[in-house]
Amino acid sequence: MPETFPTKPEVARPTMIDVARRAGVGLGTVSRVVNGGHGVRDETAQRVRAAIDELGFQRNEVARALRPGKKSTSLALVLGDLTNPFYATIAKSSLEVAGQSGFAVVLGSVDEDPEGEKRAIQELVSRQVAGLMIVPDQGDHAFLQGAGVPVVFVDRPATGIDADIVMVDNEGGGKLATDHLLAQGHERIAILLAPSYYTIGRRLRGFRRAHRAAGIDVDESLVIQLPEGNAEAAEKATREVMLRADPPTAIFASTNFLTEGVLRALGELGQEPAVVGFDDFRLADMLPTPVTVVASDIAELGRSAARLLLDRASGADTRPPQRIVLPCGLIERGSGERPPRSAGERNPR
Amino acid sequence: MPETFPTKPEVARPTMIDVARRAGVGLGTVSRVVNGGHGVRDETAQRVRAAIDELGFQRNEVARALRPGKKSTSLALVLGDLTNPFYATIAKSSLEVAGQSGFAVVLGSVDEDPEGEKRAIQELVSRQVAGLMIVPDQGDHAFLQGAGVPVVFVDRPATGIDADIVMVDNEGGGKLATDHLLAQGHERIAILLAPSYYTIGRRLRGFRRAHRAAGIDVDESLVIQLPEGNAEAAEKATREVMLRADPPTAIFASTNFLTEGVLRALGELGQEPAVVGFDDFRLADMLPTPVTVVASDIAELGRSAARLLLDRASGADTRPPQRIVLPCGLIERGSGERPPRSAGERNPR
DNA sequence: CTGTTAGCGCGTTCAA
DNA sequence: TTGAACGCGCTAACAG
Numbered sequence: 177m178p179e180t181f182p183t184k185p186e187v188a189r190p191t192m193i194d195v196a197r198r199a200g201v202g203l204g205t206v207s208r209v210v211n212g213g214h215g216v217r218d219e220t221a222q223r224v225r226a227a228i229d230e231l232g233f234q235r236n237e238v239a240r241a242l243r244p245g246k247k248s249t250s251l252a253l254v255l256g257d258l259t260n261p262f263y264a265t266i267a268k269s270s271l272e273v274a275g276q277s278g279f280a281v282v283l284g285s286v287d288e289d290p291e292g293e294k295r296a297i298q299e300l301v302s303r304q305v306a307g308l309m310i311v312p313d314q315g316d317h318a319f320l321q322g323a324g325v326p327v328v329f330v331d332r333p334a335t336g337i338d339a340d341i342v343m344v345d346n347e348g349g350g351k352l353a354t355d356h357l358l359a360q361g362h363e364r365i366a367i368l369l370a371p372s373y374y375t376i377g378r379r380l381r382g383f384r385r386a387h388r389a390a391g392i393d394v395d396e397s398l399v400i401q402l403p404e405g406n407a408e409a410a411e412k413a414t415r416e417v418m419l420r421a422d423p424p425t426a427i428f429a430s431t432n433f434l435t436e437g438v439l440r441a442l443g444e445l446g447q448e449p450a451v452v453g454f455d456d457f458r459l460a461d462m463l464p465t466p467v468t469v470v471a472s473d474i475a476e477l478g479r480s481a482a483r484l485l486l487d488r489a490s491g492a493d494t495r496p497p498q499r500i501v502l503p504c505g506l507i508e509r510g511s512g513e514r515p516p517r518s519a520g521e522r523n524p525r
Numbered sequence: 526m527p528e529t530f531p532t533k534p535e536v537a538r539p540t541m542i543d544v545a546r547r548a549g550v551g552l553g554t555v556s557r558v559v560n561g562g563h564g565v566r567d568e569t570a571q572r573v574r575a576a577i578d579e580l581g582f583q584r585n586e587v588a589r590a591l592r593p594g595k596k597s598t599s600l601a602l603v604l605g606d607l608t609n610p611f612y613a614t615i616a617k618s619s620l621e622v623a624g625q626s627g628f629a630v631v632l633g634s635v636d637e638d639p640e641g642e643k644r645a646i647q648e649l650v651s652r653q654v655a656g657l658m659i660v661p662d663q664g665d666h667a668f669l670q671g672a673g674v675p676v677v678f679v680d681r682p683a684t685g686i687d688a689d690i691v692m693v694d695n696e697g698g699g700k701l702a703t704d705h706l707l708a709q710g711h712e713r714i715a716i717l718l719a720p721s722y723y724t725i726g727r728r729l730r731g732f733r734r735a736h737r738a739a740g741i742d743v744d745e746s747l748v749i750q751l752p753e754g755n756a757e758a759a760e761k762a763t764r765e766v767m768l769r770a771d772p773p774t775a776i777f778a779s780t781n782f783l784t785e786g787v788l789r790a791l792g793e794l795g796q797e798p799a800v801v802g803f804d805d806f807r808l809a810d811m812l813p814t815p816v817t818v819v820a821s822d823i824a825e826l827g828r829s830a831a832r833l834l835l836d837r838a839s840g841a842d843t844r845p846p847q848r849i850v851l852p853c854g855l856i857e858r859g860s861g862e863r864p865p866r867s868a869g870e871r872n873p874r
Numbered sequence: 875c876t877g878t879t880a881g882c883g884c885g886t887t888c889a890a
Numbered sequence: 891t892t893g894a895a896c897g898c899g900c901t902a903a904c905a906g
Contacts, residue, residue: 201893215891236884237652268607268608271632275634280633285625296624303629459806463813551878569875584899590882591899
């Protein structure tokens with residue numbers, strides 16, 4: 177164990193001036209050496225670099241960001257629950273891209289309410305971030321208009337402002353899932369909807385479009401709007417719908433958490449309608465019946481957002497607001513390939 | 526849709542001087558109003574507040590952090606793979622605590638190599654964060670000695686520096702899991718070890734201690750050190766060990782990802798030794814055989830770390846480096862309660 | 875009570 | 891090639 181100093185927090189970090197003094201040169205010279213070192217005699221540069229090493233000097237990024245006109249080298253990321261693998265994946269992948277360009281990522285604290293989101297965003301803006309990546313809540317985002325910072329919305333658009341947006345093909349994914357179930361012969365498909373307005377709405381549109389294309393009417397009593405987006409709500413709703421006189425033969429769960437709740441309920445009921453979920457999740461292939469899902473490359477969602485934002489922040493990209501849509505694919509694992517069974521055939525409780 | 530301005534990024538945000546001019550007061554007065562507004566006549570304060578609203582002024586946190594002696598209002602968080610729910614939980618919970626105190630959390634880009642971690646940390650330090658929360662990699666962290674920033678290590682200690690540390694009772698957890706298996710009558714228990722040095726080592730110690738206490742020898746061929754910490758490595762190792770002439774009757778998987786790999790292999794082999802995992806994970810209760818795990822309150826890990834760091838940063842806490850250890854509990858779900866079966870009884874492939 | 879001023883650490887002029 | 895001086899936005903210390 178090396179020598180341990182008893183808590184010595186007040187060791188002021190050396191500044192450029194310290195380095196200049198140490199090397200016996202002027203401030204400007206140090207600055208030039210630090211940023212590329214053009215126009216400095218080799219010998220002088222050597223001395224400066226030596227002083228830097230000896231003092232353990234590190235450029236102060238905060239002061240640097242104060243420089244007239246320039247922005248900081250950090251991006252902000254505002255999203256919901258990091259505990260949701262979906263968001264965690266976005267965080268991770270955007271972080272990677274930002275890091276490669278020397279940018280840090282600041283996470284705002286994200287409460288549930290839209291008011292909290294606005295507060296968090298303004299906090300971040302006041303920290304002079306170079307750009308914002310936002311997975312927006314429902315509230316109006318017009319207040320970002322004059323923020324003077326480029327914004328990229330992730331996963332869903334926001335109202336009140338026209339900015340870049342990176343998302344997945346929700347409607348296409350909804351149609352894909354539904355087509356798949358219809359192709360197995362299902363005609364009574366329930367869809368469970370989380371209370372998010374945009375993405376879920378699109379998935380529902382895909383659901384309806386698939387039915388229309390197949391010439392089958394949607395039973396509106398099977399379009400189930402949940403009060404909350406968690407597994408518990410889905411579990412409860414699944415139990416209810418499966419205990420009806422005429423239960424569905426298939427279920428389309430519109431988010432990963434809902435899928436979990438559906439499976440939990442079905443496990444308890446001992447019933448086995450076909451199930452397709454939206455968004456893949458860890459262990460989906462290891463459940464008693466491996467789960468068929470519609471999925472997209474979430475990591476790419478985060479990477480695209482970060483790349484786009486970095487280009488906007490640097491001024492390299494001045495195109496009008498872009499709209500990047502990533503495709504969805506179907507991953508067949510078993511639960512979505514079950515054939516329809518009539519009510520009489522199903523196992524009793 | 527509201528009026529949309531075609532990309533107008535060069536709208537300089539208003540400064541305190543702008544507010545001062547607008548309100549017809551001095552700069553200092555504005556500053557006073559912004560920070561609490563003590564010692565300012567009500568009427569003047571009103572005018573200032575009005576000007577602030579009209580201009581949409583927001584305090585520049587960057588400039589604020591430049592103030593002599595003062596630190597910024599952001600903490601840094603350095604950790605591994607956010608895609609691992611374990612890390613994601615730490616991030617979320619520490620973020621919540623920090624946010625409640627008006628602190629933002631900056632995530633450093635985290636590559637795998639220890640060199641990358643050092644770079645990331647120095648990046649963060651150069652951003653003048655008020656404190657660092659680090660889930661350290663193996664490398665030496667002595668370079669943090671003179672950083673002049675409080676540091677809290679999370680989940681495992683680091684070498685080369687004596688700082689606060691918040692972790693779980695790894696050894697106790699290891700013993701708990703092993704005791705449980707021994708209590709079922711298992712005498713040949715395999716343990717799968719991820720290549721992380723500290724936590725895993727402690728869990729192994731608990732494993733050995735439990736054996737010693739029970740008066741049972743550890744078969745060293747069942748102490749399996751994996752080359753990597755992912756599910757694939759665990760899957761491979763499990764397959765190999767279960768196909769031996771004298772396979773174990775129980776397996777202790779030392780991390781959540783390893784547990785996953787173990788179960789995957791067992792599913793393919795059609796064998797059912799008892800299994801206990803370290804750290805709980807989503808869907809553990811929904812697998813074909815619900816998984817028994819040793820778990821601790823990971824969210825509390827993050828919260829404690831953030832709280833401790835905030836107190837250090839504010840100077841409110843000047844105690845010598847603390848060592849907070851959270852307890853582990855056993856969650857019995859089925860896989861860990863299977864009795865031992867002799868090799869002859871196990872199902873053929 | 876309120877206005878003014880001096881830095882904080884750095885990059886960028888402008889001279890020398 | 892190098893040094894000195896100014897300003898970024900803000901707070902604290904000092905006058906008035």
